[in-house]
Amino acid sequence: xxxxxxxxxxxxxxxxxxxxxxxxxxxxxxxxxxxxxxxxxxxxxxxxxxxxxxxxxxxxxxxxxxxxxxxxxxxxxxxxxxxxxxxxxxxxxxxxxxxxxx
Numbered sequence: 001x002x003x004x005x006x007x008x009x010x011x012x013x014x015x016x017x018x019x020x021x022x023x024x025x026x027x028x029x030x031x032x033x034x035x036x037x038x039x040x041x042x043x044x045x046x047x048x049x050x051x052x053x054x055x056x057x058x059x060x061x062x063x064x065x066x067x068x069x070x071x072x073x074x075x076x077x078x079x080x081x082x083x084x085x086x087x088x089x090x091x092x093x094x095x096x097x098x099x100x101x102x
Contacts, residue, residue, distance in 0.1 A: 002092055005034050007056055012083035014056040015065060015073050017101065023090045024050060036060050 004027070007014050018024040028044040031054075036044055039061045053073050054062045065073065072078075073086055086101035 002095070003034055004031050004036065004056065005060070007085075007087060007092075008058055008060075010085050012085040014085050014087060015069065016054045016056060016087045016089050017073070018052055018054070018089050020090070023093075024052070026093070027054070027089050031062060034060075036062050039063060 004016075007016070016027065018027045025045075028047075028050075032044045036056075037060065038044065038047060039057075044062065049064070051064050053065045053070060055065050055069065056062055072084060076084060076086070088099050088101050092099040
């Protein structure tokens with residue numbers, strides 16, 4: 001079974017893309033069940049704000065990526081982002097081999 005925690009084993013900064021409201025809800029629910037929290041301790045499903053991209057941190061926290069993170073995500077060649085790993089969470093959940101966005 002693929003878990004969010006497994007993504008922390010990738011070699012780089014992990015950004016998770018959630019393409020729809022339903023996938024976002026599932027991602028936040030799964031993250032919470034695996035013990036992820038926001039840095040201020042708020043459970044993922046309790047946060048009122050939401051986004052389509054979340055960053056995962058090795059300490060089992062997640063955070064919003066903000067404006068610059070969105071630019072880096074959508075224009076990876078604009079920055080020197082060799083260590084930015086972009087995950088399509090719906091593809092990851094479905095078991096697809098190509099869940100890393102290139």
